[in-house]
Amino acid sequence: MVSMLDPKIRMQQLIAQIEQANFDYYIQDNPKLSDAAYDELMKALLALEHRYPEWISANSPSKRIGGDVASGFKAVAHHRPMQSLDNAFSEDDLQNFVTRCADKLGHGFDMICEPKLDGLAVSLTYQHGQLTQALTRGDGSMGEDITQNVKTIRSIPLALRGSTPAWLVVRGEVFIQKNDFEKLNNKLKQQGEKTFANPRNAAAGSLRQHDSRITSKRPLSFYAYWCDAPSEHMNTKLSDNMKQLKRWGIPVNQLITHGQQVTDVMKFIDQLQRKRQHLSYEIDGAVIKVDDLKSHDTLGTTSKAPRWAIAYKFPAETAHATLLSVEVQVGRLGTVTPVAMIEPTFVGGVTIQYITLHNYSEINRKGLSLGDEVAIRRAGDVIPEIVSVIKKHPEASTQAHAIIPPRVCPSCATTLKQSGDFILYCPAGERCPAQLVGQIQHFASRKAMNIDGLGIRIIELLVNRNMLGNVTDLYRLSSEQLVGLPRLGVKSANNLLMAIEQSKQRSWPRVLYALGIKEVGMATANTLASAYPSWQQLSEASEDNLMALNDVGPSIAASVRTFFSDTNNQLRLQQLNDFGVTMTMAVIKSDQSNPLKGLKIVLTGKFTTSRDQITQRLINLGATLSGSVSAKTDLVIFGDAAGSKLKKAQSLGIKCLPSSDLDQWVAQLST
Numbered sequence: 001m002v003s004m005l006d007p008k009i010r011m012q013q014l015i016a017q018i019e020q021a022n023f024d025y026y027i028q029d030n031p032k033l034s035d036a037a038y039d040e041l042m043k044a045l046l047a048l049e050h051r052y053p054e055w056i057s058a059n060s061p062s063k064r065i066g067g068d069v070a071s072g073f074k075a076v077a078h079h080r081p082m083q084s085l086d087n088a089f090s091e092d093d094l095q096n097f098v099t100r101c102a103d104k105l106g107h108g109f110d111m112i113c114e115p116k117l118d119g120l121a122v123s124l125t126y127q128h129g130q131l132t133q134a135l136t137r138g139d140g141s142m143g144e145d146i147t148q149n150v151k152t153i154r155s156i157p158l159a160l161r162g163s164t165p166a167w168l169v170v171r172g173e174v175f176i177q178k179n180d181f182e183k184l185n186n187k188l189k190q191q192g193e194k195t196f197a198n199p200r201n202a203a204a205g206s207l208r209q210h211d212s213r214i215t216s217k218r219p220l221s222f223y224a225y226w227c228d229a230p231s232e233h234m235n236t237k238l239s240d241n242m243k244q245l246k247r248w249g250i251p252v253n254q255l256i257t258h259g260q261q262v263t264d265v266m267k268f269i270d271q272l273q274r275k276r277q278h279l280s281y282e283i284d285g286a287v288i289k290v291d292d293l294k295s296h297d298t299l300g301t302t303s304k305a306p307r308w309a310i311a312y313k314f315p316a317e318t319a320h321a322t323l324l325s326v327e328v329q330v331g332r333l334g335t336v337t338p339v340a341m342i343e344p345t346f347v348g349g350v351t352i353q354y355i356t357l358h359n360y361s362e363i364n365r366k367g368l369s370l371g372d373e374v375a376i377r378r379a380g381d382v383i384p385e386i387v388s389v390i391k392k393h394p395e396a397s398t399q400a401h402a403i404i405p406p407r408v409c410p411s412c413a414t415t416l417k418q419s420g421d422f423i424l425y426c427p428a429g430e431r432c433p434a435q436l437v438g439q440i441q442h443f444a445s446r447k448a449m450n451i452d453g454l455g456i457r458i459i460e461l462l463v464n465r466n467m468l469g470n471v472t473d474l475y476r477l478s479s480e481q482l483v484g485l486p487r488l489g490v491k492s493a494n495n496l497l498m499a500i501e502q503s504k505q506r507s508w509p510r511v512l513y514a515l516g517i518k519e520v521g522m523a524t525a526n527t528l529a530s531a532y533p534s535w536q537q538l539s540e541a542s543e544d545n546l547m548a549l550n551d552v553g554p555s556i557a558a559s560v561r562t563f564f565s566d567t568n569n570q571l572r573l574q575q576l577n578d579f580g581v582t583m584t585m586a587v588i589k590s591d592q593s594n595p596l597k598g599l600k601i602v603l604t605g606k607f608t609t610s611r612d613q614i615t616q617r618l619i620n621l622g623a624t625l626s627g628s629v630s631a632k633t634d635l636v637i638f639g640d641a642a643g644s645k646l647k648k649a650q651s652l653g654i655k656c657l658p659s660s661d662l663d664q665w666v667a668q669l670s671t
């Protein structure tokens with residue numbers, strides 16, 4: 001009888017039954033338990049875990065429900081860089097890929113073809129059969145630790161089946177099925193929450209939740225597409241490794257097919273394109289890979305992608321829509337952009353209503369009139385565009401259907417000026433409310449002054465009420481002025497004032513970027529600030545001197561000069577200074593300033609440079625050094641004659657880097 005059993009054994013039995021049910025359902029596609037029976041097992045396990053918390057296993061299926069709330073995701077180094085794929089858009093591109101591989105290998109080769117899922121790449125680590133870590137791609141070298149969230153995905157086994165290797169790294173795509181996406185959005189809508197634009201965003205947004213209980217309620221799926229383990233557990237072909245993954249209980253796409261010639265691959269792609277709309281998940285192409293794993297080593301990788309694989313991207317999806325009207329937007333630098341409004345149309349995975357037309361010569365070039373039926377196109381994350389007119393409106397040539405460029409600024413009524421290729425702009429600068437709103441929005445943005453809580457709605461409100469006439473006015477705002485404005489209670493007003501106060505600590509490069517000078521992005525701001533460590537120095541620099549800097553050409557130099565020759569701008573900087581904005585040249589706090597932050601590193605063996613020097617350098621980059629290897633170690637850097645520490649790290653699946661590769665690795669992280 002169940003109740004007579006030792007509760008610990010009963011818990012293990014329940015876990016085994018639940019895992020078997022998951023395997024039958026997700027891997028074998030052959031459910032053997034009813035939902036109710038499954039729920040009963042889960043309930044029984046939860047009850048026992050509640051009673052005997054000391055026996056809860058780290059990988060109990062109860063982890064599927066989530067529970068841990070993370071304040072941020074820890075950055076962790078990948079076992080091997082997590083790369084992207086090169087793209088092919090035609091049969092010729094594929095032929096080039098095959099020829100390149102064959103030339104390098106010196107012989108023909110088998111390929112595998114599979115759907116390219118439109119989701120989010122993750123890397124899973126299993127140690128001795130237990131799921132111990134899940135990382136996002138991040139920047140390719142370091143990923144974000146989303147282990148607790150990934151453990152809630154039902155189709156990802158928490159423990160592998162059968163005989164398991166000491167370590168296994170599995171890479172694949174987390175995605176959301178089309179019907180699950182519809183259901184999720186309906187539920188969010190009912191709850192009055194923001195819905196997702198497409199399944200990809202839904203998958204990414206769900207995985208990056210700080211509260212894993214929320215992720216556990218999101219219907220996420222997973223397919224593996226690559227793995228690595230100690231060689232005795234791996235096969236010579238990628239396709240056999242995929243079969244092995246299935247045996248361990250990890251889901252793999254069933255549509256994987258073999259091919260030898262480009263014609264085979266094209267046949268697969270044609271069939272896949274025809275199947276596309278009937279598949280239960282979104283795909284945006286096919287991935288073609290060399291099957292033989294030794295050939296992967298021979299072919300190697302570029303800095304961005306492996307040379308043994310290529311993504312064939314389906315052509316951008318197009319749709320037809322009627323052009324209803326053209327609205328006019330004024331950007332922070334005064335540029336006037338016509339924006340087409342169409343009836344909401346679903347294309348490339350999202351519903352589109354507005355499409356930028358860039359400038360009025362594009363409207364002329366495309367011959368657009370109001371009421372025309374137009375072809376629109378959108379692929380992946382690409383900005384949607386109007387491709388061409390499909391059918392002119394019968395009265396297209398009448399005045400009522402003409403798209404007439406405005407003469408005056410829609411925001412401040414100043415007469416517009418024209419430059420270059422029919423590009424209109426409003427010369428009013430910060431006196432134009434639309435430009436002012438844009439400037440303040442840029443000033444407050446994350447990479448600039450990072451003023452939390454200062455969103456577009458509040459900025460518009462403050463500008464409309466004449467409380468902000470330029471960016472420096474932010475530092476004049478008081479609690480009395482803010483409290484009582486729509487959406488601003490005492491607490492949020494004070495939080496906003498605190499965020500504004502904190503922004504005074506931003507470094508000089510960030511302030512320079514925040515000023516929004518034309519053509520001065522973050523990288524240029526860093527270059528300029530390093531050469532001219534104060535605003536007074538930069539304001540006096542000549543165009544010639546500016547052009548002597550790396551990556552500063554005539555047009556950036558002219559733009560910087562124009563900015564500083566305006567006495568108003570000099571005054572603003574003086575005012576920022578007087579308000580206590582420090583503008584120090586300290587460390588540039590970009591996201592890359594501490595590329596090794598949070599990494600636990602162990603050094604082992606003999607090094608050509610002094611160990612102290614290496615240690616100091618790693619600490620400066622944000623790493624923590626430790627003397628011994630444990631499961632918590634992120635990276636081992638080894639020199640000559642490395643012994644037991646290196647062996648231990650390898651057996652734990654920890655990334656091991658020869659010291660000779662250190663420079664290159666750090667450079668890769670910092671770019």
Ligand code: IVH
Pocket residue numbers: 083084085114115116117118119120121171172173225226287306309311
């Ligand atoms: S193979 C080292 N196979 O597409 C392995 N990638 O645009 C390289 N993707 O980064 C990836 N489906 O996140 C591979 N069947 C598939 C895929 C796939 C989707 C993603 C993956 C990759 C991105 C590149």
